[in-house]
Amino acid sequence: MSLIAEFELTNPILLDTRRTVPDIDVQVEDEQLSLDDLPKLVFWASGDTDDLEQFERLLPSDPTIEEYERLADLGGRRLYRISLTEAGRVGMTYSKAVELDITFLKIWGSGETLRYRAQVPSREALFAYRDVCRERNLSFRLVSLFQGEFSEADEFGVTARQREVLLHALEEGYFDVPRQTTLEELAEDLDVSDQALSAILRRGQANLLRHTLTTDAPT
Numbered sequence: 001m002s003l004i005a006e007f008e009l010t011n012p013i014l015l016d017t018r019r020t021v022p023d024i025d026v027q028v029e030d031e032q033l034s035l036d037d038l039p040k041l042v043f044w045a046s047g048d049t050d051d052l053e054q055f056e057r058l059l060p061s062d063p064t065i066e067e068y069e070r071l072a073d074l075g076g077r078r079l080y081r082i083s084l085t086e087a088g089r090v091g092m093t094y095s096k097a098v099e100l101d102i103t104f105l106k107i108w109g110s111g112e113t114l115r116y117r118a119q120v121p122s123r124e125a126l127f128a129y130r131d132v133c134r135e136r137n138l139s140f141r142l143v144s145l146f147q148g149e150f151s152e153a154d155e156f157g158v159t160a161r162q163r164e165v166l167l168h169a170l171e172e173g174y175f176d177v178p179r180q181t182t183l184e185e186l187a188e189d190l191d192v193s194d195q196a197l198s199a200i201l202r203r204g205q206a207n208l209l210r211h212t213l214t215t216d217a218p219t
Contacts, residue, residue, distance in 0.1 A: 003120045004105075004146055007130075008113045010139035011091040013041065013084065014065070017058045018111055023047050024055050026114070028107035029079065031094040033193035038066055038083040039092045046077045064088030096132045098199045100125040101207070103161040115143070119161075156211050162204030165190060169201065 018026065024047040032040040045055055056078070059068045064087045072079035084092060097104060097118070102125060106117040120126045126145070133140040158166065168190060173180025187197040 002147070003122070003126070004117065005120050005126050006115060006117050006143040006145075008109075008115050008139075008141045008143060009093075009133060010112060011114050012064055012138075013088045013091040014062060014082075015112065016064075017055060017062045018109075020058055021047070021051050021055045022111040023051050025110045026108065028104075028114075030191065031092060031104075032191075033092070033095055033196055038085075039089055040081055040083050041088075041092070042071070042079065042081045044077050044079055048076065052076075052078055064091070090136050091138065093129070093133060093136075093138070095196060095199070097129060098196050099203070100129050101162070101203050102126070102129055156208055158204050158207045158211075162200055162207065165197065165200045166204045166208070 014026065018024065024045050027044045027046070028041065029044060030042040032042070045052060047055070056070070059065055059080075059082070064085055066083040066085050066088075068080055068082045070078055070080055082088075094104065101121040103119040104116060105119060107114055109115050118126075120129075123145070126142075130140045130142070156163075165186075169175060169181075169186055172186060172189070174183075174186060183194055183198060183201075187194045190197060192200075
């Protein structure tokens with residue numbers, strides 16, 4: 001049975017801009033990691049026109065942003081992609097979450113604090129993630145922790161995200177000999193970095209083997 005955690009995190013990414021325009025609601029759409037480029041964040045900003053205009057004017061001077069691009073404008077909502085500076089990279093905890101089998105379901109908020117909803121495999125994994133945040137001086141506050149719905153993935157010890165990735169890799173021939181696709185192609189299909197996808201595959205395979213082939217597998 002998986003766990004769903006909700007927690008608040010004081011994250012430096014866009015913090016100055018969010019403080020200055022506290023009525024803007026931010027919702028993260030995607031976190032993009034790369035070994036060869038600056039990490040990127042795709043997010044929606046929602047609010048009235050004046051606040052959105054002020055928000056966008058502040059983006060070039062935000063210390064966590066190297067550059068930004070407006071991808072869409074739906075009136076009261078704008079979609080942005082930002083490249084992060086070293087100051088912003090501190091708040092990019094996605095890769096650590098992947099290593100701990102934690103799947104971010106939603107990241108949203110306004111003002112100083114962002115709220116996260118995440119699927120976590122155990123309390124120990126959540127607390128290990130909390131410790132990573134504290135090591136980076138990111139203030140972590142657990143709001144709620146409850147059991148999620150049972151799924152087929154739970155039976156085999158993999159998270160929903162691991163199941164999605166493993167099945168896609170299988171269907172695309174990643175496990176064939178010879179392979180029919182590459183890690184880079186799978187990562188592009190799933191819109192994640194090569195590094196993140198590799199971690200998901202390793203964790204998923206390890207969990208699957210542990211729950212099906214070891215002597216202490218559940219019955």
